[in-house]
Amino acid sequence: MIQTEPAATPPTELDRDVALVPADDDAGPGSDVRRFLGHLPGGWSVGGGINGGFLLAMLGNAVRETVPERPHPVAVAATYVGASTAGPAELTTRVVRRGTLTSVAVELAQEGAARITALATFADLATLTDEVATTAEPLRLPPLEECVRTSDAPADFKAGAPLVDRFDMRLTPRSAGWVLGKPSGEGALECWFRLLDRDADPLALLLAVDAMPPVTFDLGRPGWAPTVQLTAHVRAVPAPGWLRMRHVTRNLAGGFMEEDCEVWDSADRLVAQSRQLARVPR
Amino acid sequence: MIQTEPAATPPTELDRDVALVPADDDAGPGSDVRRFLGHLPGGWSVGGGINGGFLLAMLGNAVRETVPERPHPVAVAATYVGASTAGPAELTTRVVRRGTLTSVAVELAQEGAARITALATFADLATLTDEVATTAEPLRLPPLEECVRTSDAPADFKAGAPLVDRFDMRLTPRSAGWVLGKPSGEGALECWFRLLDRDADPLALLLAVDAMPPVTFDLGRPGWAPTVQLTAHVRAVPAPGWLRMRHVTRNLAGGFMEEDCEVWDSADRLVAQSRQLARVPR
Numbered sequence: 263m264i265q266t267e268p269a270a271t272p273p274t275e276l277d278r279d280v281a282l283v284p285a286d287d288d289a290g291p292g293s294d295v296r297r298f299l300g301h302l303p304g305g306w307s308v309g310g311g312i313n314g315g316f317l318l319a320m321l322g323n324a325v326r327e328t329v330p331e332r333p334h335p336v337a338v339a340a341t342y343v344g345a346s347t348a349g350p351a352e353l354t355t356r357v358v359r360r361g362t363l364t365s366v367a368v369e370l371a372q373e374g375a376a377r378i379t380a381l382a383t384f385a386d387l388a389t390l391t392d393e394v395a396t397t398a399e400p401l402r403l404p405p406l407e408e409c410v411r412t413s414d415a416p417a418d419f420k421a422g423a424p425l426v427d428r429f430d431m432r433l434t435p436r437s438a439g440w441v442l443g444k445p446s447g448e449g450a451l452e453c454w455f456r457l458l459d460r461d462a463d464p465l466a467l468l469l470a471v472d473a474m475p476p477v478t479f480d481l482g483r484p485g486w487a488p489t490v491q492l493t494a495h496v497r498a499v500p501a502p503g504w505l506r507m508r509h510v511t512r513n514l515a516g517g518f519m520e521e522d523c524e525v526w527d528s529a530d531r532l533v534a535q536s537r538q539l540a541r542v543p544r
Numbered sequence: 545m546i547q548t549e550p551a552a553t554p555p556t557e558l559d560r561d562v563a564l565v566p567a568d569d570d571a572g573p574g575s576d577v578r579r580f581l582g583h584l585p586g587g588w589s590v591g592g593g594i595n596g597g598f599l600l601a602m603l604g605n606a607v608r609e610t611v612p613e614r615p616h617p618v619a620v621a622a623t624y625v626g627a628s629t630a631g632p633a634e635l636t637t638r639v640v641r642r643g644t645l646t647s648v649a650v651e652l653a654q655e656g657a658a659r660i661t662a663l664a665t666f667a668d669l670a671t672l673t674d675e676v677a678t679t680a681e682p683l684r685l686p687p688l689e690e691c692v693r694t695s696d697a698p699a700d701f702k703a704g705a706p707l708v709d710r711f712d713m714r715l716t717p718r719s720a721g722w723v724l725g726k727p728s729g730e731g732a733l734e735c736w737f738r739l740l741d742r743d744a745d746p747l748a749l750l751l752a753v754d755a756m757p758p759v760t761f762d763l764g765r766p767g768w769a770p771t772v773q774l775t776a777h778v779r780a781v782p783a784p785g786w787l788r789m790r791h792v793t794r795n796l797a798g799g800f801m802e803e804d805c806e807v808w809d810s811a812d813r814l815v816a817q818s819r820q821l822a823r824v825p826r
Contacts, residue, residue, distance in 0.1 A: 336800075337773040337821045339621035341663045343641040358658055359625040363772060367649075367661065379640055379649065381623045381663060383773055383821075390798035395763075397731055398794035449679055481677075490645060491619035491665055493775040495821050497797055512680035513814045515779055516672035518618075520817055532795045535802055537819050539619050539665075539777050 274459040275428065276466060279303050279316070280323040282353060294357040296328045302372075304348035308423045309486035311345035314538075315472030316425070317370060317378050318494065321353065322465045325366045325382045328355040332364040332384040334464040339493040340380035346372060362389075387464060387499050400530040401506045403434055406454055410438040412475075429473060430456050440479040449481050451509040455525075461502040462527075468494055470505060471523040471536035477511045478519070478543055485543030490518070492538035503528030517542050556741040557710065558748060561585050561598070562605040564635060576639040578610045584654075586630035590705045591768035593627035596820075597754030598707070599652060599660050600776065603635065604747045607648045607664045610637040614646040614666040616746040621775040622662035628654060644671075669746060669781050682812040683788045685716055688736055692720040694757075711755060712738050722761040731763050733791040737807075743784040744809075750776055752787060753805040753818035759793045760801070760825055767825030772800070774820035785810030799824050 273281070284290070285297035306316040322335050351370050358365040362385060369379040403409070409432035413420075420426055432454040439445050451474050457466060471494045476487035506526045511519045519542050525534035555563070566572070567579035588598040604617050633652050640647040644667060651661040685691070691714035695702075702708055714736040721727050733756050739748060753776045758769035788808045793801045801824050807816035 337623070339623070339663065339773060339775055341619070341621070341640070341647050341665060343647050358623070358661055365623050365625050365661070376640055379647070379663060381621065381661060381773075383623060387798070390800070393799065394797040396795045396797050491621060491663075491775065491777075493621055493773065493819065495773075495802060495819075497795060497800065513678045513779060513817060515676040515678050515814070516669070517675065518672070518779065520777060532797070535795060535819075537775065537777075537817075 315469040318468040324353040334387040346377040467534040487540040494536040500527040501529035597751040600750040606635040616669040749816040769822040776818040782809040783811040
């Protein structure tokens with residue numbers, strides 16, 4: 263069982279679900295190449311596959327276990343080469359370079375076939391300078407009590423997206439228009455977000471950036487939008503409490519779109535940014 | 545000599561400079577793993593290293609040579625693990641998955657040490673749907689003749705950045721404020737851009753997204769900003785003529801910043817988007 267921070271608390275649902283054990287042929291701690299086994303729980307499914315953010319968090323856990331002296335993701339760039347399904351998964355890490363910024367290649371396979379392959383840069387976020395010169399405006403959202411809890415979705419929706427029971431997500435009224443068949447058409451979704459049983463750490467931010475529904479829901483295009491590539495930057499350890507997130511697309515064309523996500527913490531810090539290239543639902 | 549499109553024209557400077565030859569131990573066309581040799585010309589240097597956009601274009605060339613049936617970059621995510629310098633380079637590609645979207649891992653090494661490692665997704669952009677529902681506003685720039693040609697920089701600047709002679713870049717007057725010691729402070733740079741001897745193709749867009757000066761120049765922070773990670777999306781084959789580009793940062797903190805680049809073609813199409821994580825100059 264691989265520990266997460268803070269080390270003193272018992273493992274939470276996310277910790278348990280991204281947990282890894284060394285594979286039989288693992289070379290052991292300190293090696294540049296590690297081999298792990300994990301299990302993808304069906305509870306993180308959405309649209310028949312395992313949620314891409316959950317997969318990122320599991321990849322991040324494999325990297326953290328490989329380079330524990332650099333415990334935090336700074337940049338993770340993942341290519342989704344095939345849909346992952348509930349069940350066993352094999353993870354392989356390979357250290358590309360060790361330093362203040364340590365680069366690790368990591369791949370998740372099922373039944374011998376790569377599902378997601380990524381390049382991760384890890385560091386110790388606690389060692390960064392204190393300077394914050396962010397010019398982006400902190401995300402202002404309507405109060406929590408005015409927002410729509412995604413876990414209140416109807417049973418038939420949740421049957422295809424059980425992951426909505428894995429966290430507490432509250433879509434703003436404007437972002438939830440699609441629920442009533444009235445998407446805003448703006449191409450943006452905003453929400454409050456937190457885990458059910460603990461505050462988010464940097465690894466949980468990897469989950470967060472791909473936890474929202476596809477931004478195409480807000481464009482009146484329902485259906486799942488498979489991720490082709492996703493790059494996440496984690497810029498700071500989030501402060502305790504609710505996160506605020508915004509998902510936006512500006513370039514839907516040729517059957518693809520980019521989805522940008524920004525994640526703000528309770529201290530108004532822009533703690534994570536991601537961009538993914540996804541297929542537009544047909 | 546690996547050809548670029550259009551195949552009928554003689555090779556141009558960029559084509560010649562990203563050219564590769566099979567290494568002695570290359571397994572040959574059609575193999576899932578290829579090995580190439582290239583040469584990084586000193587003319588693409590900036591701040592003592594080879595420009596990251598040029599390196600991306602060379603990586604892209606290696607991928608294109610490996611999977612010629614998927615000739616165009618769609619997403620390229622690169623981790624810069626060490627500075628590249630003028631001289632020989634070894635490139636290794638490994639096909640992760642073949643399909644409509646083909647994923648290839650590619651690494652550039654010098655003297656046996658990885659300098660840049662990337663995951664690329666290639667496709668044939670000509671096969672995409674015609675739909676364009678882009679909501680981003682096309683970039684409007686002052687006329688070319690009001691803009692500042694970067695190759696007109698003083699000799700002492702160009703000595704450290706000879707790459708400015710490799711293309712025609714015209715910074716808007718606002719974006720060139722730093723030249724006169726009066727940066728706008730906005731954290732944005734805009735320019736016209738084209739190659740000297742041909743129109744840009746998708747591979748040249750990989751160069752373009754990292755061709756501008758660091759956006760920190762516009763924040764009164766001179767000095768080079770080493771790229772940690774850069775992901776580029778290429779969304780369409782650019783129309784002939786000038787490109788317009790915008791570089792912006794919104795989250796400078798902890799000694800790092802994100803730099804977003806967008807590239808518009810002469811037909812007002814958003815043909816490329818990139819985001820990089822870079823170190824803030826000290």
